Amino acid sequence: MIRRLLHPWLTVRAQIALGAVFVAAALPKLIDPPGFAEAIWNYQLAPAWLIHPAALTLPWLELLCGAALCLGAWTRAAAAWIAALLLVFMTALSINLARNHPVDCGCFGAATGARSAVERVADMRWALLRDLGLLVLAAQVLAAASAKRRD
Amino acid sequence: MPKSASDLLKALALLAVALVCAGLANRWAGPGRKLEWTGWAPQPVRPQPAAPAPPQPPAPAPAIQAAAKPASLGKVAHPKKPDSPFAPSPQEVIREISSAAAWEAYQLKFPFLDARRSSEFEAGHVAGAWSVPIWETLAAARITEFEARANPDPQAPIIVYCSGGDCADSRLLAKKLVELGYRDLLIYRDGFPDWVRLGRPQASGARP
Secondary structure (H helix, E strand, O other): OHHHHOOHHHHHHHHHHHHHHHHHHHHHHHHOHHHHHHHHHHOOOOOHHHHHHHHHHHHHHHHHHHHHHHHOOOHHHHHHHHHHHHHHHHHHHHHHHHOOOOOOOOEOEOOOOOOOHHHHHHHHHHHHHHHHHHHHHHHHHHHHHHHHHHO | OOHHHHHHHHHHHHHHHHHHHHHHHHHHOOOOOOOOOOOOOOOOOOOOOOOOOOOOOOOOOOOOOOOOOOOOOOOOOOOOOOOOOOOOOOOOOEEEEOHHHHHHHHHOOOOEEEOOOHHHHHHOEEOOOEEOOOOOOHHHHHHHHHHHHHOOOOOOOEEEEOOOOOOOHHHHHHHHHHHOOOOOEEEEOOHHHHHHHOOOOEEOOOOO
């Protein structure tokens, strides 16, 4: 069963899917760093000194890791970064859901148009579920890379 | 070299490349897309507003570093009626005002500052408003321009707005103006969507 889950056929597709999602998520944030900074600030979790550096650097990290996965280069390092980023995003979403503080996810750039608190909470739950799915993909890529190294 | 150490080096290399790319991209970015790396400010000590605001972390202020305005820099004092919503209150330098009060302020020709992004301002804004996009590095220059051209009285009301609802940009801008010496900031609670809904005077494009 595990051998099937770590089959190269599946791993290549997981890598490309994960990489493509992160490249797509990075592009709108690269185009509009102030909008992403505002999105990070809205979570009310990051210290003020970290917001601008994070808004400038994270999209590039997402782009580089996504591109590395798509190209099959530095797979373990890129997948590890992506898994770490997903854990951070999921923690931030969970904390704000737990304290009933609806925020725009900001996952694919700044939100357009005003949305109600109920819509935001629904989107946050959906984003959490999506991040969980992506984390499973990242875990598969990491496990497959480790197994390949052992062989 | 052990494989795990090699992976760690690769992960650090990815971070280093991301930092370099971010630095170069930010250097070459246009004014509406630029961010100051260290554009943050400690939480200012300020008088408490009347309504208790939800706790917020210190706002990263994008490079507004104009010198504090002395209180004596008053130019043309605007009319203030004691029973109007514009009567100054030393205890509440930042207050929220209703849609009707915002309209009254507009008719009294108090200055309106738009805290939204410059692209939103260009798409539509309160006619005669000044754009001070609080999340853009342009904000500092825009405040300087506002002071130079509008000659605002630091003691007179200034109306600040953004997109209404839970938009916090107008409050961030109001806090920044308090730091710069202004003492009567009125936040138009319902913001520009309300202005549009009520068919009040609007304009579009950048301010001439």
